[in-house]
Amino acid sequence: MVFKRLLGSLGVGGPTVDTVLDPGPVLPGGTLSGRVELVGGGAAFDIEHLGLELVARVEAEHEDGEGEGVVAFDRHTVGGGFRLGAEERISVPFSVPLPWETPVTELHGQALGIVLGVRTEAAVAGARDRGDLDPLTVAPLPAQEAVLEAFGRLGFGFRSADLEYGRIGGTGQQLPFYQEIELTPPPHYAHQVNEIELTFLAVPGALEVVLEADKRGGLFSDGHDALSRFTVPHDGAGAQDWTGLVDGWVRQLVEHRASYGSHAVYGHDGHHGEGHHEGGHGGSHGGPGIGTAVAAGAAGLAVGVVGGMVAAEVVDEIGDFFEGDEEDDAGEE
Incomplete structure (x- = not known):
């Protein structure tokens, strides 16, 4: 363009x-x-x-x-x-x-x-x-796509994605913001979690995957967020059993309420300070609100399109973003 x-x-x-x-x-x-x-x-x-x-x-x-x-x-x-x-x-x-x-x-x-x-x-x-x-x-990178495909095969659906200003404590994050991809759980996890928020933090040799579960409360307990982090290499993405790997991540995340990820990240200890994002993260976000979830077995995770509505909304969002930016430029001038 x-x-x-x-x-x-x-x-x-x-x-x-x-x-x-x-x-x-x-x-x-x-x-x-x-x-x-x-x-x-x-x-x-x-x-x-x-x-x-x-x-x-x-x-x-x-x-x-x-x-x-x-x-x-x-x-x-x-x-x-x-x-x-x-x-x-x-x-x-x-x-x-x-x-x-x-x-x-x-x-x-x-x-x-x-x-x-x-x-x-x-x-x-x-x-x-x-x-x-x-x-x-x-x-997405091959490993990123493989993780998303695995979530789709496990029955998770896409809810929304957005960029959040702030940092995830204890990670090797470099940019001043991070991407959150919100996933809806399949029926067999729906009684345990409301949603799972997925963040990718890539470096040249590896991909750090941050998972946060918005967990449902029980009869005598309140719901809370649980967070785990995992690191996988970029090499060998095609040979990995991604479905089994991601299923293990999810089970660890939802079954151990007091457990937070302790995997090594980029060569140093992966402690992340109570498992919360710094700079304003917490709870569920509405995101840009485009797309509906389509989880289709081997086809993996994809974004559904309802008629021409989604494409139109994307164009409108880009137009609004650029229009607002031009107004900022005019003000600076």
Whole structure:
């Protein structure tokens, strides 16, 4: 998808900048590639800087409730230091790495409701312009997809996904937010848990899986949250018995009320401080509210689409996100 914007601060006749991402989704820890295309205006200009900024729409809890905001989580310089002649066309290719913790936005081609964007920034003749946003699509790593498929085969369904501002205590988390994927339990777990919240924290050699269960209370006890963490390598994802592995995780999570995960994480002890997320996590979140659950045996976990409603909502969410961001830019200017 291409976005074009006139560098308005330079007035009529200024250069234009197009950002074109290569087609197809990218993977966490993978490479984002494309090109920045510039077309000269009525006069020559010095292109001092071309940069890319990765941004996400993130939920945050505060004293008055919950709110949403735009968080930049990675930046790269992709060009600059050259002169763009009048009406000259220059294409600047780029290839930049994505953070390993980049959230997953789709599964089996179906959107999960996570909104990410790539914003281009150009500094021309002393004027800095934050350009339009290009939606970023991220598919799961093989191990991430295998975990989600296993949950689907075990009868869990997809409820929602969102990004939460804050950190999960005791983990190797690097970004200022984390992704939560909320799953509904199958009938044989429904009397024990209301839902399971799943978070992936990837590094180059391994994938940390954080599971939190919103547990139902009994006749003489209150419900509470229980949290466990598990680490699996990226290598050998195809040979692993993921269904059996994930089933064991779930059983450990729901059957041991006082037990919290103690698996080693990234080479150090995995203690996580009472098993709660820092920075406002707790309880159930409504999420962006798109998609319905489809758990279909060997087909695994997927997001159901009701007519064209889901796709329309995704477009509306992206449009609202970008529109709000442009308003913020206007206020800064």
